Amino acid sequence: MTTIDAETTAAPLEFAVTKNLNAATPARVAEVLENPGFGVVFTDHMVDICWSAKGGWHRPRVQPYGPIPLDPAASVLHYAQEIFEGIKAYRHADGSVHTFRPDRNAARMQASARRLALPELPTEYFIESLRQLVSIDERWVPSGADQSLYLRPFMFAKEAFLGVRAAQKVAYYVIASPAGAYFTGGVKPVRIWLSEDYARAGRGGTGKAKTGGNYASSLLPQAEAYAKGCDQVVFLNENRDVEELGGMNVVFVFKDGRVVTPESDSILEGITRDSLLQLAQDRGYTVEKRPISIHEWREGVASGDIVEVFACGTAAVVTPIGALVGTDFEEPQPLGELALSLREELTDIQYGRREDKHGWLVRLV
Structure with missing residues (x-):
């Protein structure tokens, strides 16, 4: 006992x-x-x-x-x-x-x-x-x-x-x-399918809760993504703001030094995401949690204002996004160095290879 x-x-x-x-x-x-x-x-x-x-x-x-x-x-x-x-x-x-x-x-x-x-x-x-x-x-x-x-x-x-x-x-x-x-042979950029027919969660719903129903509702659009040759699906809310992937958060890196992630009452709080944002802030980046529309995403990439897009979560830690695919478009996404650099720093902390300055680790055995 x-x-x-x-x-x-x-x-x-x-x-x-x-x-x-x-x-x-x-x-x-x-x-x-x-x-x-x-x-x-x-x-x-x-x-x-x-x-x-x-x-x-x-x-x-x-x-x-x-x-x-x-x-x-x-x-x-x-x-x-x-x-x-x-x-x-x-x-x-x-x-x-x-x-x-x-x-x-x-x-x-x-x-x-x-x-x-x-x-x-x-x-x-x-x-x-x-x-x-x-x-x-x-x-x-x-x-x-x-x-x-x-x-x-x-x-x-x-x-x-x-x-x-x-x-x-x-x-x-x-x-x-x-x-x-998660990745055999190194981290690879993924292709993301933009789901416009399905929603993961709605305003006032269970989006912020980690409950199986949210994942069940993502399975059909995820299958659609596979059928389109994509690895993951990204959801929008009723305002056409970006929410999250089927099981990962999204992060945008702007050329002016801002790191932005979508925020709403229907997005699950990401512990990996928030840890990466803290590490980015430690490096001098300005971190923002706010609504970001699909229009801002696409226009930002087209204009060069957005210089990197990545997904993050417990399983994969960090995954660069290499392409956004919709019903009538396929847009390459810019690949930068911040995502993989933050991934290396975070995993070094988790495995004890780097100093844990924030006191995040808890010894179990």
Whole structure:
């Protein structure tokens, strides 16, 4: 049994640990870590914490990874009351394992929970749940270049009840999967399809929440992007302002030293994005979060005012955008040096190769 040091806002939790008696062999782990892929192989254990309206957060456990029993009437299956997060653990040269800005992921999950009428998991519980899982499954944390252990905390309504209201019983889990380098053979510019027929989220909707429904609504236009020979899709809002890609934020670099990213109440706050913006600001760039229209994007590239466009997110970190493609146009995008330079700086911090001046790293093991 292990205990977290809780603050006054959250009572201590004790995690019961049940070892997986059918854990992967060392040979199997080594085989997976040679070529981890992404989200296809999972570690031996998972975290499980229950919540109820009467009992609050309780029964925290680390248990063998496996199927989750669920009543057919569970609210999540009918009303999509569900949220999740994505965060990585990084192996440092001294063998220790760190994660990056978990307090921000915890805060974003709390904001998502508020929007989806789910209970807010305290920050200290969130961070400790990551520590518990990584501690028991540390051998799954890879040490290859650009490799990491991807952690997926998620929460869903499990109450068996068909009435349309917020569920009074909720489950929180954390699972983990070794992740290989997003780009094999180096970072490559991507082609982006401009979706004008579909919207990812609307004003007053769930765009700022990290909930599965947002991603479900992006799958059809993403398939359309693939059919058009593109790698990703970018969405607009009702004002024809740029929002985000299917799962990444967009950043524009202007020749006058401004770094601009779209901002609205339907765009998910990006932790990788905000970290890159802070590093750009440290270098003397002027950072702006504001609406930016598709017209400003296209005109800015055409006039030379915009000198670089890139996407960013937890999985890929930074991806230069090489082309914007629409129904009747294809426009090459300028490729600069800032995106890859910021990517190198950020990943150096995450892997412990460069000083963490902002105190972003949290040691897990």
